[in-house]
Amino acid sequence: MRQLIFFLFIIQSYSLVLAQKTIDTVDTPLGRLLIFENRTWSLMNESSFNGVLNERIHSFVSKNKPAFIQTWNNEVCYTGKNNDLSKLNDTIWLCLNEEESNDFSIPVKGVVTSHYGYRSGRYHNGIDLALKIGDTVYAAFSGKIRYAKYNDGGFGNLVIIRHNNGLETFYAHLSKHLVVPNQDVKSGDPIGLGGITGRSFGPHLHFEVRFYDGPINPEEIIDFTKKTLKKENLFVHKGLFVPGIKPSEFYEVNEEDEKVEKVEKVEPKPNVVKVPEKKIEKVEPKPKPKPVVKVKTEEKKYYTVKSGDSLSEIAARNKTTVSKLCELNGIKPSTKIQIGKSLRIR
Numbered sequence: 001m002r003q004l005i006f007f008l009f010i011i012q013s014y015s016l017v018l019a020q021k022t023i024d025t026v027d028t029p030l031g032r033l034l035i036f037e038n039r040t041w042s043l044m045n046e047s048s049f050n051g052v053l054n055e056r057i058h059s060f061v062s063k064n065k066p067a068f069i070q071t072w073n074n075e076v077c078y079t080g081k082n083n084d085l086s087k088l089n090d091t092i093w094l095c096l097n098e099e100e101s102n103d104f105s106i107p108v109k110g111v112v113t114s115h116y117g118y119r120s121g122r123y124h125n126g127i128d129l130a131l132k133i134g135d136t137v138y139a140a141f142s143g144k145i146r147y148a149k150y151n152d153g154g155f156g157n158l159v160i161i162r163h164n165n166g167l168e169t170f171y172a173h174l175s176k177h178l179v180v181p182n183q184d185v186k187s188g189d190p191i192g193l194g195g196i197t198g199r200s201f202g203p204h205l206h207f208e209v210r211f212y213d214g215p216i217n218p219e220e221i222i223d224f225t226k227k228t229l230k231k232e233n234l235f236v237h238k239g240l241f242v243p244g245i246k247p248s249e250f251y252e253v254n255e256e257d258e259k260v261e262k263v264e265k266v267e268p269k270p271n272v273v274k275v276p277e278k279k280i281e282k283v284e285p286k287p288k289p290k291p292v293v294k295v296k297t298e299e300k301k302y303y304t305v306k307s308g309d310s311l312s313e314i315a316a317r318n319k320t321t322v323s324k325l326c327e328l329n330g331i332k333p334s335t336k337i338q339i340g341k342s343l344r345i346r
């Protein structure tokens, strides 16, 4: 019953959003621009909050054909699974930072260990930043916590913040959350501690910037060397998004895949746009090269360690052996396995 009421509430608030009066637009060589007033953070404290922080932007984006959906849901990473932002008709002008408020903080100070983009037949939808387990992770911009829990799709402990300009930022593989869903945060507030949860083979922060679920290269807006914003405004247009890829088809790439890249050439799928490939590192010729076991990415299977699990139990349950598990994960039979850690089982 409660779900039904919630559903009706969503429908009602959504139709209210769609009924908003027309916003100001201006035609420019870049396309049609949306001009909106300075951010009104008071919106977030309204009792009638419906999950849309900037109704003008929302109204504008959802009127696009096809319409793009964004709802408020604390249980799922993506709230508009069918959104394909490469079909966005207009150019939307988003304010990233108002001069006076300086609303940006670098999430962690570590160096970039993996960039955004296409590799090994998959997309890396964010950027990886080095950290030590337990390092504090900070909110990049002010906003409201949409999601803060363990995600078994590979992100591990994940925090998602929705910002007033319609962007969302993702902070993955955390060891601990310091925030709860629906909480307001200011840029620079601690939101979690760095970790290695989910599909992560070393401590790092996987950081994403998304607009209506479509990932944007974080380096489009942030200079991770100078730890500053690159621009005050972002023009969101279809060129920022990979054509035909929907949120559910995006993948996290882990370090293991990157190692595989060095020895195994994967042909790009024909239906995806070719992004310039990273140069494959030269491998020093060895006198007797070990035979490389080719493992197709699709066949890999992972298991998230739960309380009370032992290696032998996990092995038995997944019809494999302890030594095979150790080999796949680079561990010893005596290694203590952490709860929440993702183990490769195939």
Ligand SMILES: [Zn+2]
Pocket (backbone or CB within 6 Å): 114, 124, 126, 127, 128, 205, 206, 207, 252, 253
């Ligand atoms: Zn990553």
